[in-house]
Structures are given as C-alpha cells and as structure tokens.
Amino acid sequence: MYKGKRVRESISLEPTPKNIKQAAQRRASVCYAIKSGNFVYSEWFPESKRARLENQEAEMTLETLFNKWIEVKSFEITPATLTNYKNRISQTFLFWDKNRPVRSLKQQDLLEIRAFFLSTCSPGTTNTYMRTIKGALGFAANNGYCDEAILRGVRELKIDKKKPAPFSKSEFEKFISSCRHRQDANFWTLAVYTGMRHGELASLAWEDIDLKKGTITVNRNITLKGLFKLPKTKSGEREINLLEPAKRALLDQFELTSTYKPVLIEKHLRSYGSKINENIRPVFTPKLTARHHGHMTDFYFFSSINEKFKICCARSGVKDRNPYQTRHTFACWMLSAGANPTFIAKQMGHASAKEVYNTYGDWVGDFTQGQVDLLNQIYS
Template identity: 35%
Template sequence: MGRERTAGSGLEAELAKHKGIEVHGGNIRVVFMWRRIRCRESLGLPVTKANIKHAALLRAAIIHEIKTGRFDYSRHFPDSKNATNYSNVKDERLTALMARYKPLKAVDITPMTEEKYGYALDICTELLGADRLAGILLPEDIQVLRTQLIATRAPSTANHYLATFAGFLAWCESNNYCRKGLSAACIRFAMIGREPDPLTKNEFKQLLSKGCLHAQDAAAITLAVYTGLRPGELCALAVEDIDLIAGQINITRAITADGTFKVPKTGKPRAVLLMPPAVEACKTLMDLVADHAPSEIEVYMNRHESRMESVTPLLSPTTQARKKVINLWFIPTSWNTKWAAIQKRSGIRPRRPYQTRHTYACWCLTARGNLAFIAKQLGHKDFTMLVEVYAKWMDDESPKELEQIWKNISQL
C-alpha cells in the first residue's frame, strides 16, 4: 500500500508532483474520494514519467466529474469490483430529487396533506443541505437530522417530519439515488409523555354538569366518550349518518382543519354501535338541528376523486351562534377551542380532545370488552394497536381476567 520505492530519483520526483498517484504492485494506481469513500484503482501501467502524467490527468478528470455530478465509475474502471458496488447509485442533489418526488407523492394525497408533507420535506432537506448529493448520505447524517429536529420540536412533530422524510428516502433507495438503509435510519422518538390519559367517571360528570353551558355541548361530549370517534369524524357527522333503529352511526367522512371533507383515516367506512348514553346524545343532537336544511358538501376519496352529498350537520356552530354568518360545520380546531373552554369551566385537568377517544378505549378495556370488537369500533385494522397503546389498562385487569378464565374452565 502507499508509495513503493521506484527506480530512479526522476520517477520519485515525478510522483511527488502529483497528488493521489501511487505505486502498488509495480503498477500505477489513482486514489480519490467519492461519496465519502476512499477509492484506489490500479491502472495496470508500469511506472514511467509518461504513465504518471497520464494517471494525473485521468485523476483530474475524475475529480472534475465528481464535482459536477457526472462521474460514472464503470466507464473509467469497467473491470473493478467497485464498479458494481458503487456505480448503481446515481449522483443527484436533494433539491432536484425533491422537486421530482413531490408531484409523484401528491397524486395519492389531499391538497392539505400535500401542504403538510411539503413543509416537513423542505425542513428536512434544508437541515441536511439542499445541494448535497443523495448518493453520499450516510445513516449518520440521518441520525444528525434526528438530533436537529428534536432539539427545537415536540416529539410528535419530529416524528411526523421523520416519517414523511423516510417515505422520500425509500423512494430514493428504490430508484438507486442513495444507498440502502437511509429510510430505516429515520427512527421515531418514543412518545412517553403522550400515553392515553382517559377521563375518570367523576371528571366526565364534571365536564357535563359544570363545563357545558348548552345541551349540544353535553350531547357532543357524551357521544365522543361513548363512541371513541376521532375529532374530525365527530365534527363531520350528519343526521343522515344516524340509524337509531339499528343503534349505530355510520362513519363515512371526516373534516380537516381547512374545512375539507375526506374519507376516514383508514379510507374505509365503518359502523359504530351505540351504547345507551350515545343513543340519547344522538337524539338530543338530532332534535337541536331538526329545522336545519341539508347542505351540499364534497367528500374527497383521494386527490382526483370525490363524491357529492346532501347532508344535515349533526353538530353545527349555528345551533348556538348569535352571529348571522357562521360556518355550518365545526372543524377540529374550532372544536379544540370549545373543548378547552368546557374543561376550564369544569375545573378538571386539561387534556387534548383526542383523549375522549382514549377514554372510550380504556373504559371498554377495563370492562373486559372483546379486543377485536373494540378495535373494529375504533376503526383499527386489528387489535395490535390496542395491545401496544393500552397495555397498561389490560395489565391492571390481569388478576380478574385469570379468575374469570378459571371460572369458565371449571364449568366446562
């Protein structure tokens, strides 16, 4: 390795003039950095002044091609094993790849989701360096990105950015723009402080008796707690979704922060069976909007397909509003504001509106409900998430569960 002794001081002097030219095994080889890897390639040429100069010119051409993003390893060294290992990755800058990726991703998401994704992708690209070549990125660079994201952001926000950027990196990997394993390096942060924080029965009673000033608010919170609907699904409910005879609500849409209607998170409708308090809440809400006329809305299935519906909002700001001009539908952000005010009046510890969904899940689990049934009610594909998110509530019941199992076995 390195510079071997060459015959004659003239050759040694010639070698000394040129950086990155070595003698190895009696032949000349060139040394250069490419994609943060030190590459050494023998030219199979004997050590002569002419060959040393030739090697220097070749190396200069290679360095220029690397800097301009046009270097093709296999063209210069077709017989090298490195040609196979390195040349399958194309030299493209992050900013150019991002410009191609965004329109391809946008085909499958709504305009609002596209905006959120675009912001996350731009932040990650800026932190990594927009002009950097994707092919030279290492897992270490993604680890540094993680530390930069979490330094000034909440874990939930950082995780959203990492998940979005991981999708971009997976696309780069599949198209040979970067080395494998980068998307896997986008490891999410543990959400220790965001575990379910369900309402107690006493807190729920306080919300209704002290926090709610209107029958609509009490009925809406009751419905949320006893169905586990997501806030966007709750706000998008229509009178036409309620089937009191069957005792169920048909969840076919959700509403976003900008007032756009879309299909539920899983992309599929579901029927949520109603407990008696939820049935009464539905009756109250339906009575409050009995004189309201249906409105035409557009529900997006994806970016390019939508359906028109004529429906009556079940939970509408117009029911309580004093203003003449007001939105017909609550959106998640306006419901957040109302929820915060109700909590403050009730005197309970503040929580996010999403905790009503957690309350439903935890109450059902502590009542030893069937996992598959609860998961279906919540709109999960299976009960894997229940086990992961709500294990604490299941573990608390394990002694009673064992007693129940033994009782049933003994009766067989």
C-alpha cells in the same frame, strides 16, 4: 459491475489479441477505481450515454429531488398528507442548502439533521420529519441519485409509550355539567360513548344515523384544512351500535339540528382525484350557537373542538388532558365493563383487537380484581 448492475462499454478498438489484452487491463483499472471510490464515469468513457446521465444525477440538488419525489407521491396520498410533506421539507431547508447536490450527502448529514430537529421538537415529531426525509432519499437511492448506504444506521428514536388518561365516571359527570349548551353536552357524550374520532363527529350527518335501529354509519371525516374525505383507514368505514347514553344524546340533538337545510359538500375518495358530492344535514354545527352568522361555517373545525374541550376542563375543575382522551375513555370504560376487545376494536374502527391490547393492555390490568369479582358472581 457498477452500482449492482452489469455495464458494457466500448473502447472502439479492433478485436486483435493485443487490443483485447489492452481492454482487459483497462477493465481492471476501472474495477479498481470503482472499488476505491475514485471512479468518475465521464473521465473513463466521455462519449457514453451513461456518462451524460451520471452527470445529470451528480448535478441533482436536494430541491430538485424533493420536488420530483413529491410529484410521484402525489398520486398515492391525500391532499392533507401532501401538504404535511411539503411543510416538513421546507423545515429541512432550514438546515440543508436546497442547492446542495444529493450525491454529496453522507450518513453523518442525516444524523446531524436529526439532532437539529430534536433540539426544538419532541422525539415523535423528529421521527416524523426523518421518515419524510428518508422516504425521499430512499427514492433517490433506488434511482441511482445517491448511495443507499447513507440510510443505514439512522434509526428511529425511542419514544416512551404514553398511557391513556381516560375520564373517571365522576370526572365526566362534572365535565358534562360544565357545558353551557345542550349541543356541547351532546357532542362530548357521543364522543365518549361511541369512541368516534373528532373529525368523524364534526362531519357526522343525520343521513348517517338510524335512531330506530340504533346505529351510526361512519363514512366521512374532516381534515385540519376542512376537507371532507373517507375515514382514516378502510376499517374506519364502519357501523357503530349506539349505547343508551349515546342514543339519548342524539335524540336530544335531533330536536336542535334535524330541521336544518342540507349542505352540499365535496368528499374525496381513496382513488386518486376521485370525488363525490353529498347533500347532508350536519348533526353538530357552530351555526346553532353563533351570535353572528356572517362568515360562520356549517361544520366545526378541530381548533374549535379543542378550545371547547379545554374550556370545559377548566370550568369543571377536572384534570386537563388531550381531547383525544375521549376516545381512550370509551375503550377503557368498555374494557373495564367486560366488553369483548374484538367488539371494541370494530366500534372504534381498528382492523383487529391487536390495537386494543397494545394500547390498553396495561390499563386493563388495574381492573383485574373487578373482573375476578364479576366471574365469581356468575359462576358462584
């Protein structure tokens, strides 16, 4: 048994009693060498095809392994995720020599590189780097390039769960009042009263909106690189029921951008290599407020959205927070108003209400008395 598999090798001797005894002794020596970790295939069976394969595996470098892993992974991940993998691997080579043999790695090496990342990154970012490294080494172990034992005991670092920091009603009123343009006020109003991701809002088109019915169909997202794709998950493809503040914001925005000419975009689908072209009219566009249209794009990038948010926070005097808190604000406001968690989950694009309970369960506890008063009012 070698690496969990039954292996047969010939020693080219006639099957006489003497030679069979000699073969048994040789087998015992091989088993002992394997058990003690001193077995080198080419030394015991130099003419074997497996020995040549073992030599190739022994010579595989980290750079070769990561390139091979990236190649096979590229068929199941998005271009944006592929870019992230490549960036993380390039950071790995700041610590490991790219020409180092894969087989030389030990568990200690993984613990040391984890400490290296942790010296400059947060525990969350460090865990992300380690998942990529362990994914590649898991691929190596499954194909016999290294021992899977090196992955054991390299656990993810514990991370303190961050509580949501939603806007209060008064804070959001100040925030909206600080917006210098109607489009900005409409964007952030829609963000808070729909819970949509900012990439979904940036790629939103008038073709996705039914103002009479009061719905938004979410079937598009824009990445950090400006690529259009389907929403983050299958459950992210959803129909949102518009609350009155969101509907009013869209009616106001309709006056601003509904007459813009359609823009041809290329949207990446979930199937590898599948794309479709769409002619859409963006709901929110930087061209509306741009002074110079020379190199202006038709759609907002995340950097512009984040910058606008920071400026409005500073101008309004409200506590600075991550722009993603608009999504948390929607969930917290809806829960405190007594909305069904399953309905909230569907509106936000979660697969089930479990995510709502996990993320906002502690926060909702602050409104227990409000819920009791509401129930007493109904059943008094």
